[in-house]
Amino acid sequence: MPTLRELTAEEVSVLAGVIAKARPYGAPRWQAAGIRATFAKVAHLDATDVLMAALRLSQDRTANTPAQIAIPSSECWREKLADPVEVHKPYVRGHTCGVCGYPEADCRMRWEGDHEFEQMGSVPKASKDEAHEVVVELKNHLKPMNEGETA
Numbered sequence: 001m002p003t004l005r006e007l008t009a010e011e012v013s014v015l016a017g018v019i020a021k022a023r024p025y026g027a028p029r030w031q032a033a034g035i036r037a038t039f040a041k042v043a044h045l046d047a048t049d050v051l052m053a054a055l056r057l058s059q060d061r062t063a064n065t066p067a068q069i070a071i072p073s074s075e076c077w078r079e080k081l082a083d084p085v086e087v088h089k090p091y092v093r094g095h096t097c098g099v100c101g102y103p104e105a106d107c108r109m110r111w112e113g114d115h116e117f118e119q120m121g122s123v124p125k126a127s128k129d130e131a132h133e134v135v136v137e138l139k140n141h142l143k144p145m146n147e148g149e150t151a
């Protein structure tokens with residue numbers, strides 16, 4: 001990005017005019033000449049940064065003059081933070097409760113005494129054991145045939 005100094009006088013003049021016109025209705029007016037004077041003080045800085053600061057300050061009704069544009073430590077030089085956006089936690093199957101749908105930590109905190117955290121998609125222990133029993137039974141049943149002992 002070019003510095004303000006690298007812009008032509010005409011470009012700076014047009015930008016100052018735009019900033020002057022950007023003042024909200026009813027707010028103290030700024031003279032384009034005054035804006036150009038503040039631009040000159042920060043002409044060595046990135047033109048985009050200066051313009052962003054100038055535009056931010058231009059929307060501040062309480063700013064009687066454009067002087068703060070020339071002060072990079074002032075509020076108008078800071079990027080305005082967006083409204084907080086709700087962060088969606090990624091769905092992690094192993095750590096999501098199958099009962100309440102909350103992540104494990106939240107489930108344990110919110111539902112203490114209501115229900116135990118139960119990993120979503122987990123196979124209940126009982127049926128796991130049952131399945132194991134069936135497998136053992138089948139193996140025992142097939143054993144004689146595997147060894148060639150026909151009934």
Ligand SMILES: [Zn+2]
Nearest residue numbers: 097099100107
């Ligand atoms: Zn839960």
